[in-house]
Amino acid sequence: MVDVPVCNEAELTNGEMRLVRSGKREIGVLRHDGRYFAYENSCPHQGGPACEGLLMPAVKDVIGENGVYTGQDYDRSEMHLVCPWHGYEFRLSDGRHAVDGDVRLRKYDAFARDGVVYVTV
Numbered sequence: 001m002v003d004v005p006v007c008n009e010a011e012l013t014n015g016e017m018r019l020v021r022s023g024k025r026e027i028g029v030l031r032h033d034g035r036y037f038a039y040e041n042s043c044p045h046q047g048g049p050a051c052e053g054l055l056m057p058a059v060k061d062v063i064g065e066n067g068v069y070t071g072q073d074y075d076r077s078e079m080h081l082v083c084p085w086h087g088y089e090f091r092l093s094d095g096r097h098a099v100d101g102d103v104r105l106r107k108y109d110a111f112a113r114d115g116v117v118y119v120t121v
């Protein structure tokens with residue numbers, strides 16, 4: 001395993017993504033709320049550039065009193081990466097599909113050290 005430099009920390013602001021190549025792999029490194037996430041930029045559906053999609057809060061059903069459905073709202077505690085080709089949604093936290101957890105993006109470790117962001121490949 002080797003730590004590959006991605007960019008300076010200041011170049012990757014909250015909600016942004018940088019692509020880095022490692023051999024034949026293209027990896028998207030994202031920053032959200034001070035944490036770093038890295039996934040192979042290849043969707044398990046049909047190979048789309050999943051890391052280049054929208055980063056948005058999960059949409060959850062809102063259940064009111066007596067268990068009555070009252071609509072939907074964003075849940076900002078769970079962010080989703082949305083593949084731009086057909087809209088598959090993956091949890092930013094672990095790369096698993098929002099509905100079918102067996103479908104997932106390939107995950108890598110990403111971190112910052114001495115002002116530089118790295119991904120471990």
Ligand code: FES
Pocket residue numbers: 043044045046047048049050083084085086087088
């Ligand atoms: S290729 Fe990603 S949703 Fe189809």
